[in-house]
Amino acid sequence: MKPETIERIRKFTTDRDWDQFHSPANLAKSISIEANELLECFQWSDTDYDLQHVKEELADVLVYCRDMLDALDLDEDEIINMKMDMNEKKYPVEKAKGSNKKYSEL
Amino acid sequence: MKPETIERIRKFTTDRDWDQFHSPANLAKSISIEANELLECFQWSDTDYDLQHVKEELADVLVYCRDMLDALDLDEDEIINMKMDMNEKKYPVEKAKGSNKKYSEL
Amino acid sequence: MKPETIERIRKFTTDRDWDQFHSPANLAKSISIEANELLECFQWSDTDYDLQHVKEELADVLVYCRDMLDALDLDEDEIINMKMDMNEKKYPVEKAKGSNKKYSEL
Amino acid sequence: MKPETIERIRKFTTDRDWDQFHSPANLAKSISIEANELLECFQWSDTDYDLQHVKEELADVLVYCRDMLDALDLDEDEIINMKMDMNEKKYPVEKAKGSNKKYSEL
Numbered sequence: 001m002k003p004e005t006i007e008r009i010r011k012f013t014t015d016r017d018w019d020q021f022h023s024p025a026n027l028a029k030s031i032s033i034e035a036n037e038l039l040e041c042f043q044w045s046d047t048d049y050d051l052q053h054v055k056e057e058l059a060d061v062l063v064y065c066r067d068m069l070d071a072l073d074l075d076e077d078e079i080i081n082m083k084m085d086m087n088e089k090k091y092p093v094e095k096a097k098g099s100n101k102k103y104s105e106l
Numbered sequence: 107m108k109p110e111t112i113e114r115i116r117k118f119t120t121d122r123d124w125d126q127f128h129s130p131a132n133l134a135k136s137i138s139i140e141a142n143e144l145l146e147c148f149q150w151s152d153t154d155y156d157l158q159h160v161k162e163e164l165a166d167v168l169v170y171c172r173d174m175l176d177a178l179d180l181d182e183d184e185i186i187n188m189k190m191d192m193n194e195k196k197y198p199v200e201k202a203k204g205s206n207k208k209y210s211e212l
Numbered sequence: 213m214k215p216e217t218i219e220r221i222r223k224f225t226t227d228r229d230w231d232q233f234h235s236p237a238n239l240a241k242s243i244s245i246e247a248n249e250l251l252e253c254f255q256w257s258d259t260d261y262d263l264q265h266v267k268e269e270l271a272d273v274l275v276y277c278r279d280m281l282d283a284l285d286l287d288e289d290e291i292i293n294m295k296m297d298m299n300e301k302k303y304p305v306e307k308a309k310g311s312n313k314k315y316s317e318l
Numbered sequence: 319m320k321p322e323t324i325e326r327i328r329k330f331t332t333d334r335d336w337d338q339f340h341s342p343a344n345l346a347k348s349i350s351i352e353a354n355e356l357l358e359c360f361q362w363s364d365t366d367y368d369l370q371h372v373k374e375e376l377a378d379v380l381v382y383c384r385d386m387l388d389a390l391d392l393d394e395d396e397i398i399n400m401k402m403d404m405n406e407k408k409y410p411v412e413k414a415k416g417s418n419k420k421y422s423e424l
Contacts, residue, residue, distance in 0.1 A: 213398070214395050220402055221402070224406065227411050227415075228411060229415050232416075236372065237365070237367075240357045243357075244350065244354055247353040251346045251349075253346065254342065254343040257343075258342075263390070266346075267392060267400065270386055270392070271402075273379070274394065275398060275402075277376065284373075286373060288319055289323045292380055292381060294374075295374050296330060299330065299381075300330065305334060309333075309335050310334070312339050
């Protein structure tokens with residue numbers, strides 16, 4: 001995400017005095033709620049979806065994730081790289097290649 | 107997200123031949139599933155949470171969002187700015203300031 | 213649900229002194245969390261699922277729904293019939309038959 | 319749930335020829351989607367919620383759960399009692415009493 005996009009999201013919140021509502025718990029609920037509006041685009045069909053609607057709902061998920069990074073003062077690249085370290089160990093290429101099994105079943 | 111972080115996420119998937127599982131519908135399910143592992147950190151308390159666990163689950167949400175942007179060939183900043191245009195109209199500052207009401211009730 | 217099953221669920225909670233955690237908001241989170249453990253059974257395939265796992269997760273959703281009915285002192289049949297009245301109006305047979313469109317698009 | 323309520327839910331589906339959409343995977347998505355409309359009632363506050371809205375969304379979750387029991391030909395009491403057997407072992411009263419910890423941390 002570009003710095004100006006991050007700034008736009010922050011300004012949207014502060015202009016409306018909404019930081020008071022952005023507790024980590026409320027943002028976790030919000031991410032789940034928006035994730036399910038995204039899921040609703042695929043409720044009855046995996047292939048016949050409205051791309052414009054998908055874009056809007058995915059954007060909503062990303063905006064609330066950005067709000068949560070801010071609320072907890074986290075660096076996006078840092079937490080992702082920390083988690084990718086874990087994922088790469090949990091799913092070694094030689095075991096996981098071409099498989100959709102959970103790590104606990106590999 | 108830095109270009110090298112995006113590249114790491116992509117390499118993780120292609121190394122494991124997992125692009126075949128990354129249909130938009132499957133990724134929408136995955137985003138919701140991870141969003142709820144994040145929500146689980148706040149299941150019984152809004153304030154007593156395990157920050158390390160929160161970081162890991164938020165990272166998982168962000169990684170699947172990145173996968174979905176890739177699966178649909180979307181630009182993150184473009185879809186967010188498109189949605190922020192909509193949000194700014196739905197929630198005018200003078201009406202929304204300090205309120206947690208939905209736009210349809212403002 | 214049989215009266216003795218309902219009683220078993222209630223006894224499970226009171227024996228553990230867990231009513232204190234069963235606020236409507238916490239139960240709403242819990243229903244979503246369990247619904248997503250159910251969804252995880254279908255994360256990468258619609259047809260290749262573990263039926264035993266599905267049964268366990270669907271049961272968890274139903275138990276938390278029962279807890280929420282209790283927390284709010286609601287009658288299951290009453291709220292379902294109230295909602296079915298609404299659904300039957302929103303989805304008239306002649307318009308909705310064979311269609312998976314949302315009522316707002318019918 | 320009373321037999322006549324179950325019959326009403328079944329008739330609603332067959333009258334609209336919607337059984338074709340009620341795959342277990344689609345119903346799992348639907349349960350999560352409705353669970354999150356329920357969660358939305360508590361998005362910004364745990365205590366200031368619209369009870370009528372809560373009733374409607376909880377009813378929707380219960381209806382889709384009923385549809386899933388039917389789609390998989392499951393007996394509600396049977397799967398709940400099977401799961402309660404597991405829960406009672408995972409959360410022994412002497413360890414779990416008054417605690418909101420997950421069984422893996424007890």
